[in-house]
Structure formats: structure tokens, C-alpha cells
Amino acid sequence: MQLKKEISILRIEILKSMNYKAFFWYSLINPFIAFGVQFFLWNTVYLVNDEIGGYTKYTMIMYFFWSSIMAILTNSDAVELGNDIKNGNIDRELLRPISLVKYRFWMHIGKKVPYIILALLLWIVYLGYCIITKQIDGSAWSLYFVCVAIIINYFVNLLIGLLAIYIEEVWVINAIITFLKNILAGYYIPLSLMPTSVLRFLNWTPLSFMCYIPVESMLNRISKDMIIIYVVVSAVWMVVLHFGVKNVVNKLLKKYNSACG
Amino acid sequence: MIKRIKAFMKIEYLFIKQNLLIMLQFRISYFMSILYEIAELSVALICYSIMFMHMDSIAGWTRNEVFFLAIYAYFVDITCTMFFIGMVSIPEYIRNGTLDLFLLKPINKQFLLTFRRPNAVQIIGFFGCIIYFTFYIYANHISCFRIGLFFVSMICSISSMYNVLLIVVSMSFWVVKIGDMWSIIYTFNNLGSKPLNIYPKIVRAILIFMIPSAIIINIPAQIMREPNIRILLLSVFVSVFIAIIGRCIFKAGLARYESACG
Numbered sequence: 001m002q003l004k005k006e007i008s009i010l011r012i013e014i015l016k017s018m019n020y021k022a023f024f025w026y027s028l029i030n031p032f033i034a035f036g037v038q039f040f041l042w043n044t045v046y047l048v049n050d051e052i053g054g055y056t057k058y059t060m061i062m063y064f065f066w067s068s069i070m071a072i073l074t075n076s077d078a079v080e081l082g083n084d085i086k087n088g089n090i091d092r093e094l095l096r097p098i099s100l101v102k103y104r105f106w107m108h109i110g111k112k113v114p115y116i117i118l119a120l121l122l123w124i125v126y127l128g129y130c131i132i133t134k135q136i137d138g139s140a141w142s143l144y145f146v147c148v149a150i151i152i153n154y155f156v157n158l159l160i161g162l163l164a165i166y167i168e169e170v171w172v173i174n175a176i177i178t179f180l181k182n183i184l185a186g187y188y189i190p191l192s193l194m195p196t197s198v199l200r201f202l203n204w205t206p207l208s209f210m211c212y213i214p215v216e217s218m219l220n221r222i223s224k225d226m227i228i229i230y231v232v233v234s235a236v237w238m239v240v241l242h243f244g245v246k247n248v249v250n251k252l253l254k255k256y257n258s259a260c261g
Numbered sequence: 262m263i264k265r266i267k268a269f270m271k272i273e274y275l276f277i278k279q280n281l282l283i284m285l286q287f288r289i290s291y292f293m294s295i296l297y298e299i300a301e302l303s304v305a306l307i308c309y310s311i312m313f314m315h316m317d318s319i320a321g322w323t324r325n326e327v328f329f330l331a332i333y334a335y336f337v338d339i340t341c342t343m344f345f346i347g348m349v350s351i352p353e354y355i356r357n358g359t360l361d362l363f364l365l366k367p368i369n370k371q372f373l374l375t376f377r378r379p380n381a382v383q384i385i386g387f388f389g390c391i392i393y394f395t396f397y398i399y400a401n402h403i404s405c406f407r408i409g410l411f412f413v414s415m416i417c418s419i420s421s422m423y424n425v426l427l428i429v430v431s432m433s434f435w436v437v438k439i440g441d442m443w444s445i446i447y448t449f450n451n452l453g454s455k456p457l458n459i460y461p462k463i464v465r466a467i468l469i470f471m472i473p474s475a476i477i478i479n480i481p482a483q484i485m486r487e488p489n490i491r492i493l494l495l496s497v498f499v500s501v502f503i504a505i506i507g508r509c510i511f512k513a514g515l516a517r518y519e520s521a522c523g
Contacts, residue, residue, distance in 0.1 A: 034451065037451060041319070171293075188308045189311050194311060195314075
């Protein structure tokens with residue numbers, strides 16, 4: 001399969017992301033500062049508690065470590081597509097020999113390449129530790145779940161962004177949905193700490209695949225049976241979201257009128 | 262001196278009134294912005310609520326005290342956004358050479374540049390926080406002495422935040438692109454928005470003396486929890502020190518500024 005177009009998009013985005021080096025290094029370090037806060041917070045909480053919601057001190061701190069990594073891997077500006085379509089800023093992209101959704105996806109991956117390399121290095125070290133301590137089962141699947149998280153997050157952000165075409169003052173709705181999504185995906189707090197009924201519901205939605213399930217699989221907190229179920233459910237959601245987004249974007253583009261001279 | 266302060270307050274009132282009238286021309290946009298502010302605050306409160314389903318306290322801070330800390334952090338954020346957001350434009354004025362228009366006006370330059378573009382969207386959130394503080398004081402039977410200490414620490418906190426932002430934007434007189442310094446400041450404010458005793462001593466010292474996030478957010482909430490004159494005096498000392506540094510850097514920057522006008 002030739003990926004010439006995709007690789008050239010990746011290359012351009014990598015160069016663009018490295019343009020402002022100070023900002024680039026800051027964006028690499030920032031999630032670890034946020035993790036540092038969580039580390040000290042939970043370190044103090046566990047001085048008086050042995051276990052909280054089924055998490056020991058080690059698993060809780062590792063949860064926040066990996067959720068910080070997930071945050072930098074999965075956050076995207078895919079929400080901007082809706083505004084760009086509304087303002088007619090996609091003309092040049094439509095002329096390219098690649099579909100708009102695919103183009104934007106590879107742009108998104110291109111921006112993430114330095115973070116993906118960092119995450120891969122950390123994951124390899126962590127996997128080595130899991131092999132030594134013979135806790136490999138869930139960790140081996142974590143790479144699959146991380147890829148799923150990136151793809152599902154991208155599609156969900158795209159759908160949120162496409163609201164801009166229908167609603168005028170959409171930035172607030174975007175922001176509120178993003179806040180809710182981040183809480184319900186488990187970025188800010190493990191979903192296991194939420195009421196059981198909420199967790200049971202979220203486990204079948206794409207939200208839990210954005211952060212919670214990838215991190216839980218890394219921590220070997222998912223049984224073998226559940227891993228198989230989650231693999232199937234996540235694959236179904238990826239297909240559903242892919243066709244959903246493709247359908248919506250194609251319908252919108254049929255009605256799209258460019259303002260070019 | 263009092264006459265000058267009254268004049269500044271009158272001018273700021275006019276700026277806010279003007280901004281509010283403009284904002285209220287787009288009512289839906291205005292109320293949507295308020296909704297956003299509520300959502301932003303709710304995220305922190307929801308996370309803490311979930312944590313407190315599994316524990317009674319965090320580093321000795323009860324649920325109400327932690328909520329107070331989170332709301333105070335939010336209060337500092339909206340106060341700065343409401344009154345000091347005009348500072349965001351200073352680097353652009355310096356780069357484009359359009360700062361001259363402001364330097365020619367017969368008013369204190371620092372006041373004009375930093376206070377001239379208030380954001381009236383935050384008014385409801387601002388008064389909402391004041392009402393919450395009042396309710397908190399009443400419900401917890403806080404003494405007048407502690408209220409007085411809290412008020413002084415609140416002034417130090419807002420003043421410190423203002424001067425930290427002033428120092429950052431004043432760097433534009435020397436550095437072309439200060440870019441995302443704002444987000445760096447808010448990252449460090451995130452450190453200060455947690456109970457201070459979760460950090461080891463060295464981190465606490467950094468948060469008090471180097472990046473005064475503790476002075477800005479934590480110490481007022483700490484004083485409301487447990488009055489401590491020593492911490493308050495430390496907070497006053499650090500905020501006066503930062504104010505002097507901020508003023509000196511700003512004046513030095515102005516002296517260095519060269520107009521781009523023909």
C-alpha cells in the first residue's frame with residue numbers, strides 16, 4: 001500500500017510543529033507538570049489510605065502518569081474543521097488528491113509524531129518492566145488501545161467541531177462538550193471512582209476508549225475476557241464513527257460553496 | 262494620592278461600563294460566555310466531588326475547604342481576566358509600534374495599558390464568587406479578625422497575579438515573541454490551586470518565593486481555614502517585592518521603547 005501522500009503530509013506537519021522550539025518543548029513538558037501535581041496530591045492522600053476505589057498508591061500514580069501521556073497523544077484541533085468549512089477556508093484542501101477527513105487525520109498525526117515517539121519510548125521501558133514482573137497480559141494490548149484512542153478521539157472531536165456549521169455561537173457548546181468528554185473519558189479522574197452504574201454505561205461508549213481503557217490495560221487491570229470484548233467493541237466504534245464522520249462531511253461538502261474568485 | 266485613586270476607579274468604572282454595553286449588544290454570546298465560565302469551574306468541583314466520595318479529607322483539608330480553594334482559584338482567574346486582560350495586547354502594540362498612541366495620553370501609562378480593556382463577561386462570575394465567600398463566612402461563623410486577614414491576603418494575591426503578568430508582558434520590550442508565557446503562568450497557578458501541604462518543602466519554597474502561585478491562590482484559602490499572621494506577613498512582603506520588581510521592569514521597558522511612527 002503506497003503512503004506517499006500521507007508521508008508527505010506527516011513530514012510537513014512535523015516541520016511545522018518544530019517551528020517554535022520553545023513552545024514545542026513547553027508542550028512536551030507541560031503534561032508532566034500536571035502529572036507532578038497529581039503525584040504529590042495522591043502521594044499525600046495515600047498516607048492515610050491503603051486503597052481507594054480498588055487502586056493502590058502505585059496504580060493510582062501510574063494511572064495519572066499514563067493519562068497525562070494519553071492527553072498529549074489524543075488532544076487535537078479537529079474541532080476546527082467545522083469553523084473552516086463555515087468560513088470557506090478549506091478550498092485548497094479540497095483540491096488535494098486526498099479526502100478531506102484523511103488529510104486532516106494525517107495532519108493531526110503529523111503534529112503528534114514527536115509526542116508519539118516520546119510515548120513509545122516510555123511504553124517500551126514500561127513494557128520491559130512488565131515483562132520482568134510477569135504482568136504482560138494487559139500491557140501487550142495497550143498499544144492497540146492507544147491507537148484506538150487516537151482514532152476515536154479524532155473522530156469525536158471532528159463531530160463536535162462540525163456543530164459549527166449548524167450553530168452560530170458554537171465555541172461554548174464545543175468547550176462544554178469537551179469538558180464533559182474529558183471527565184467522562186477518564187482524563188481527570190479514573191472512571192472506576194465514579195458510581196458503578198455510570199462506569200457500566202461508559203464502558204460501552206467510545207468515551208471510555210479515549211483514555212480510561214488504554215490506561216487500565218497498561219496497568220493490567222483488565223481481565224483477558226474483558227480485553228477481547230473491548231477489542232471488539234472498540235473496533236465497532238471505530239467503524240461506526242468513521243462512516244458516520246465520512247457521511248456527514250460528504251453531505252456537507254455537497255452543499256459547500258466556495259467564495260474563491 | 263486618594264484623589265488619584267478615586268480618579269483611576271472612576272476611569273475603570275467607565276471602561277467596564279463601556280465594555281458591558283458593547284457585550285450586551287450580543288446577548289446570546291454574552292450569556293454563552295457565562296455558561297462557559299460555569300462549566301470551567303464545574304470541572305474542578307466535579308473531580309473533587311468524585312474524590313470525596315472515597316475519602317474524608319485531602320492533606321487535612323475537608324471537602325468544604327477544598328471547594329473554597331477551587332472557587333478561590335477560579336475567582337483569581339476571573340478577576341485577572343476581568344480587569345487585566347488588556348495586558349494581552351501590550352506585546353502587539355510594542356511589536357507594531359502603536360504604543361505611542363497610549364504614551365501620549367495624559368494618564369498613568371501602566372494603568373492605561375493594563376486596565377483599559379476590561380472583560381465584562383466575568384462580572385456575574387465575580388459577584389457570584391463574592392456571594393459564595395459571604396455565604397461561606399456566614400455558614401462557618403468566621404470571625405471578623407479572620408475576615409480581615411483574608412481580605413488582606415486577597416489583595417496581596419490579586420496584586421501578585423497582576424505584577425507577575427506585568428513582568429511577563431514587559432518582557433516584550435526585549436523579546437520579540439513571548440508567545441505562550443500566559444499558559445506557563447496558568448500551569449504554575451494549577452500547582453498553587455492544590456493544598457500546599459501536599460508538596461515537599463522545596464516545592465513550597467519555589468511556589469512562595471519564585472513562582473508565587475501559593476501567594477496568589479493557596480495562602481488566602483489557607484488563612485480562611487486557619488489564621489496565621491506569619492504566612493500573611495510573608496505574603497505581604499512577597500507581593501510588595503513583586504510589585505516593586507514589576508514596576509521597575511515596566512518602566513525600564515518603556516524607557517527602552519522606540520516608536521515606529523514617522
